[in-house]
Amino acid sequence: MTRILVVDDHAVVRSGLMMLLNNKHGMDVIGEAADGNEAIELAVKLQPDVVLMDLSMPGGMDGMTATSELKKQLPETAVLILTMHDDEEYLFRAIHVGASGYILKSAPHDELMTAIQSVAKGDAYLYPTATKKLMSEYLDKLKTGDSSGTFDSLSEREKEILAWIAKGYSNKEIAEHLIISVKTVESHKSNLMEKLSLKTRPELVKFAMKKGLLNFE
Template identity: 75%
Template sequence: MIKLCIVDDHAVVRSGLMMLLNAKEDMEVIGEASEGNEAIELALRLRPDVVLMDLSMPNGKDGLSAAKDLKQALPDLAVLILTMHDDDEYLFRAIHAGASGYILKTAPHEELLKAIRSVAAGHAYLYPTATKRLMSQYVDQLQGGDSSSFDTLSDREKEVVSLVAKGYSNKEVAEQLVISVKTVESHKSNVMEKLHLKTRPELVKYAMKKGLLNFE
């Protein structure tokens, strides 16, 4: 049985979803919330398998912020974004926030049920056109890198990227740049967030694409 919580600021939407999902033998709605803070409290208390989350909720914490906080508190929880926003920016921000899936409110009921079952089983789900756009962006990044993200880095952050990618430890980077180890760690954290990177190998590949591995 897949246990769900529904988070949407419209009561009519929540009611309709509850009727649809509770009619399925393998699904049960165990809670509902109208905004993000309430959703976090609800999920921590009820421990659902899937949280069906709207993005735009004006009277409290929004869906993206709530999804990020929920994934930090409950890493095994699947958050499925259900929204009207067919927009690349929202899609990519939802993925970076840790959402397991993204589906539009205009999707057929069977597609929504498929998405819920998919994320509940530990898989990722994106509606078809979103998958194409995501793959297109990934290919563009492989070919030329994310120049817009790179432009947001300060000169000091670029220096840190270069040294870290070359294999220097935080202490060694700090000594070369005459800053504290804590400052190096702060720069690294900011860089990884700006560039949407998670591991050192990813950082090395990025630095290589940007020509930051020129050893003197």
Template identity: 75%
Template sequence: MIKLLLVDDHAVVRSGLKMLLNGKEQIEIVGEAADGDEAIQAASVLHPNVVLMDLNMPHGKDGLTATAEMKQQFPDIAVLILTMHDDEEYLFRGIQAGASGYILKSAPHEELLAAIRLVAAGQAYLYPTATKRLMGEYLEKLKHGENTGTYETLSEREKEILSLIAKGYSNKEIAEQLVISVKTVETHKSNVMEKLGLKTRPELVKYALKKGLLQFE
């Protein structure tokens, strides 16, 4: 049985989700919350398997902050972001925060059910247009002969730093974690970007996602 916690600041949205999901096979709605603070408190009491998390909640913690804190405190809980934002920046910030999936509120009901079951089973989920966009950008680079990079050309240290950068750690935090200088981290980062033909942090996160370097608990 999938124990589901609903988090959205709009009561009507939560009511709609309850009407949609209640009674579906293997899904039990164990509670709801109107902001990130309530969500974390509810998770500590109700022990859900999956949290359906809105991003924009003006009162209390927003969805991204709540996701990051929830994953730190309850790493076994899968967070599925449900939002109206079809935006790359939100998508990758959600992944960096530890979300196991990202789906739009405009998605068909069957897709939402499938996403809930996938993340509950420990898998990752991205809505189809996001996956298509990522692959489209990659194929476009190939078409124009741009350097798409080879992961195998990276040293073990460079692979480690690539993973940490993609997960949202700052250069200083990486330096402290690996017991090296910030300057050394910056040098490795520059080498990684050059070898892989990347120019920005979002591009690096996309690459890490494609390579499976962002592990979902």
């Protein structure tokens, strides 16, 4: 029996997931939480096999932070992100903080079941279009190599900030981690984008992947 903790700030969503999952395909929802803080507390107490984690939970600890903290305390517990965000920035950051899988709330029920079963066994799971995105990036790297600006032209601080940006952190979060001002982060970001001839965050992510800066281990 796969023991599941459901985490979402909407009570209706939690109830729906519990009705869907309970006693089906060897699954048992053993608890529910409305935010990240409650999720960590219950996970430590209940020791679930899988935590089904939403990302956006206003008013409490968000799912990304909760996932990172939960994996530190319960490294054997699998975290499956269930979210509305079909965005590579969220996907990359979720992988970085230790999530075992990432699936959209719009996914068919059967796909959700498959995802839970996969991460419960210790495997990784990404929704199909996410897998295509990662494969596309990998193939592009093999075919074209680095076609954008010169990486060596960046300062060590710019390289550091590039890595943080690519992992999905906001300017404010980067500033807090590096103990510098948000204005300084914005200045470095502007400089490195100019040096690399890049205009958007997705382009930065793509460049960082080619340079191996995401380091998801």
